[in-house]
Amino acid sequence: MENTTYIAISRQAALMRKLEVVANNMANTNTTGFKSDEMLFREYLVPTRSSKHAVGDTLSFVQDHGLLRNTQEGPLVNTGNTYDFAIHGDSYFQVETEAGMRYTRNGHFRTDDAGMLVDAKGDAVMDSNDKPIIFSPNETNITVTPDGSVTTNNGTIAKLKTVRFDNPQTMRRIGDGLYDSVEDPQVVQRPEIAQGMLEESNVQPVVEMTNLISVTREYESNQKILDAESTRRQQAMQVLSGAQSAAA
Helix, strand or coil, X not given: CCHHHHHHHHHHHHHHHHHHHHHHXXXXXXXXXXXXXXXXXXXXXXXXXXXXXXXXXEEEEEEEEEEEECCCCCCEEECCCCCEEEEECCCEEEEEECCEEXXXXXXXXXXXXXXXXXXXXXXXXXXXXXXXXXXXXXCCCCEECCCCEEEECCEEEEEECEEECCCHHHCEEEECCEEECCCCCEECCCCEEEECEEECXXXXXXXXXXXXXXXXXHHHHHHHHHHHHHHHHHHHHHHHHHHHHHHC
């Protein structure tokens, strides 16, 4: 009698986790370079206590299998900021944090007091030699070409390092637009970098709102199944209790 309840609860738990993913996507609609996530589900079969049931010898539960990141490029917006950069394709900028090298699509950079190119947290943006990019006080006309070459009135001083990964799904989001990965990065020799532009989030608000409504309706429908099953069990117990009292 409890099989229906267990199966419904497994679905309800999966829907709760899906709701969290959808809510996180919506919360990051305006986060530069953010990539939306989608839940992956699979059927989880559990043997019944007896193989002689008319409905079969296994029960089908719902299990959340993991997350699938949408790596599609987000729309680019023109900011006109000298230190804003967007990347076309599947590349990432490399920055050096206290925990080691990390990767980001958020190209909203700035220079610190020492003239070093850093991200919003102050982590150094790496050049092609894994060194920080530092501008001297007298350097002007700062330009970054599509291949990442950084030039000033003194000529070419560095080249922005961009990398890619064979399987971007293995990259782990660690906050502040940064990722790490168990894979070794592959240097992109000819990236497509746009100066004065930023990549917006690839979240589609209308799609996520539709997903939110769908999950809510499924959750409510599932709750009705649980309520109906609870009522059925209570009625069955009352009938059996009455039959036992009459027999006594």
